[in-house]
Amino acid sequence: MRVLILVENLPVPFDRRVWQEACALRDAGHQVMVICPQMRGYTQPEEVLEGIQIYRHWISGEAKSVGGFVSEYASALWGEFRCALKAWRRGGFDVIHLCNPPDLLFFVALPFKLFGGVKVIFDVHDLWPEMFEAKFGKRGLMYWAVRIAERCTLALANVVIATNKSVLRAVKERGKLSDDRAFVVRTAPNRMKTTAEPDESLRVGKKHLVGYIGVMGNADGVDYLVRAADHIVKTRQRTDVQFLLMGSGPEHAELLKLRDQLSLQDYISMPGRVSDEFLCRALRTIDLGVACDPINAYNDHCTMNKVLEYMAFAKPIVMFGTVEGRFSAGDGAVYVMENSAEQLGDAILALLDDESRRQTLAAAGHARLTQELNWERSVEQLLAAYQAA
Incomplete structure (x- = not known):
């Protein structure tokens, strides 16, 4: 089978x-063929x-406003369609696999399904309407346009796959999908070097090292972590x-400014995008990982x-208690049930000061990932979805 995968918000690999x-x-x-944007060093x-x-x-760039979204998605759709035509001329494809966000990729898939008989798989990474509302904090005309785009993509898809059960429940209800058209394909890491050598220099002479890995957008809550560090250093007097x-x-640039405004340069390192080698060394070195995505x-x-990556390296986690976050980490994390930088900072300190508990959480998280959420089970579901399509 010839498969064309479309992803708009990140490049591969x-x-x-x-x-x-x-x-x-x-x-x-x-x-397998993949269409993706030129960004993050992959050009x-x-x-x-x-x-x-x-x-x-x-692609025009990562959006920060409604106008930016229009520019980003218009340039992405044009680029994706041109690349899809190139792939079609070079031998075609039987399945087109759409990875959201956004839920606009149906525009690219539609002519190939109508005139080429191509099957469509919709891979729901995020619920785009909820993502849009969290980013802009309101429901306007653009929000309802986003909802329509989601419905159009669900209507076009032969099969839908989702990252977890709560996303699957939402899209099944919205798309009126039967069980044989909907599958859960979780995202467990399987290509990371978990035996990398730790790098103690990353501690910069400090006793404890707290890590964060992930995107730095306004929906990711990294400002909570920066302010939690400020609380730890200045209020709790921990250096x-x-x-x-x-x-x-x-x-990223705004967070650097916030760090510098709070005079935390000696306590927060922000190297930007790092290599896989650096990431694995860092994850081997940290005492705990933080997921600061706010509850919404x-x-x-x-x-x-990030939660699954911490678990892969057997690291305990401190995180805001989102529904799917608690399901993923299970007994491997400490949960802060309010979007509070101070409570996040206090929870980080409490865990840093309790080595025995850190070891217990780390073992529980690693066991959950390897025994229940491992990638091999997701591959079975992925291949079943393709068989259904």
């Missing part, structure tokens, strides 16, 4: 979920990587904790990659 899916489909004997228009053909297109915040995104209707449905 940087997007771990999409790349793992592509590799799993390749290993199952399918011919080659075309390349073949590990047997997978990658097409990358120009033995170093914070390592890895990742980039549209809010959007994040309650999200399975955060």
